[in-house]
Amino acid sequence: MNGKPKLPVSDIAFGLVGSCKASYLETYRLPLQLNYYTVYDFQGPFRPQLAKLAPWQAASIQRVDISLQQMALEQGELRNWLKEWYAKERHAGAYIAPRFLHAWDERFARKVESFPFDTLSTSISGRTKPQDGDELTLPITTEVPDDYDDVFYEKGTFATHFKARAMIARPLTHLTLRLAHEDWWHWGDNPTESSYTAHQLYLDPAVGKVPGSLSLKASAKIMEELAAKRRAGEDVQGQGTWGAIVGRLPDLVELQLVLETFDVKSHQLEKIAECAKTWKFPVENTPYELVWDGKVQDASWDIEPGAFERNYNEPLIMEVEDGEDEDEDEDTYWNLLDDDGASADEERESPPPPPPPSWNTLCTRFETRVVRFTRKRRDNTAL
Structure with missing residues (x-):
């Protein structure tokens, strides 16, 4: 682009x-x-x-x-x-839950917010060392309108929580910064x-x-x-x-x-x-x-x-x-007659x-x- x-x-x-x-x-x-x-x-x-x-x-x-x-x-x-990127949360052993939060905005209908980060513990994962795929019980967000269906979990009439699988957030280890020839002061x-x-x-x-x-x-x-x-x-x-x-x-x-x-x-x-x-x-x-x-x-x-x-x-x-x-075409292109009705025989101005x-x-x-x-x-x- x-x-x-x-x-x-x-x-x-x-x-x-x-x-x-x-x-x-x-x-x-x-x-x-x-x-x-x-x-x-x-x-x-x-x-x-x-x-x-x-x-x-x-x-x-x-x-x-x-x-x-x-x-x-x-x-x-x-x-x-x-x-x-929540670098410090990643460093602390956080997970990213498979869930999107939607904040309602009248201008754009909806807005996708940042991923919900949290820290896995043995009481949640049931393991001494958290792993990818550990099952979590997460609350259902109340910020999604009732008539909004683009949510992958089923809300249900009285549902307040849903089951999900966690993915351990990896730490950020490598960073590359590029300045091209037109990117400098x-x-x-x-x-x-x-x-x-x-x-x-x-x-x-x-x-x-x-x-x-x-x-x-x-x-x-x-x-x-x-x-x-x-x-x-x-x-x-x-x-x-x-x-x-x-x-x-x-x-x-x-x-x-x-x-x-x-x-x-x-x-x-x-x-x-x-x-x-x-x-x-x-x-x-x-x-x-x-x-x-x-x-x-x-x-x-x-x-x-x-x-x-x-x-x-x-x-x-x-x-x-x-x-x-060719001369006629050129006369038409340069619009020899001005707003005051100047004659085509008058000396024309070069562009x-x-x-x-x-x-x-x-x-x-x-x-x-x-x-x-x-x-x-x-x-x-x-x-």
Whole structure:
């Protein structure tokens, strides 16, 4: 959508899941547990929409891959979106009950709310260790109108509870954040202009525009100054910034940043990758932190000229059918008679020339840097 490339064909082995019932029961969780849940249109409405997943599917997901703009990363949209994943409840051993709650809304007829999370206990599950499929007794929601039939359990006249099977909510362990070439602040600034030095690309987990952050006005200069402080041994952390938000995921073992820009700005991306080597993400209320794994992966890709936008320097060619007078057709096209009844013999005005293409529409090559952070104890011992 919106000029973005199509999603690749899935390489998940769904055939194994559908081969027979025995295989299905052993493997149906694996596609969701082992693969990333890809959010490819973060700027609302989110695609795909989490609320449209079945509860057992939401419970099985452990890896999330998000494409988003720097504005959404720094101004709290990532924080708000991650709240729907209940990372702390997952860490505590919660389950997701197979039930949807409906809050009635006259504007939209109904609204699907978040999945109901709860914590399994031996008194509920009847086992010392909760497992997928444990039977639960859950109350019937009273928020569904009596004439609303799109509920999979039978309400009954005097029914107050129903039986359901629980799915243990898996912890969130992997997070990928992607910024494409048009997702940065000042991404459209021309790198060849002399005044451009004040608008370099930047990124730092301790700065942003979230209330309580270290700096309200981040820049490439501030990014490099903070990196220098970290190299000198100073602990630089922001409060309420996207780096702190990442640290609130208690089970995260890997954070991956996929950063992309135009080839002509690759030197700016190199500075970000160099500063990223100093970043650390303390995991809240644990002795662990996410630190750079020692590698920066380089990648690049090319497109055909004009693949994103048409070339506006290309002249407009109008075909004339056989037997038509080309001059007559041209006179009709430019509407030579104005509102005042000007004569067709008067000198006609030439149309204004098309605007020159912007610098970014002429770019055909893009550079990417992938930086990973893995979980370690703060005394530098591996997990």
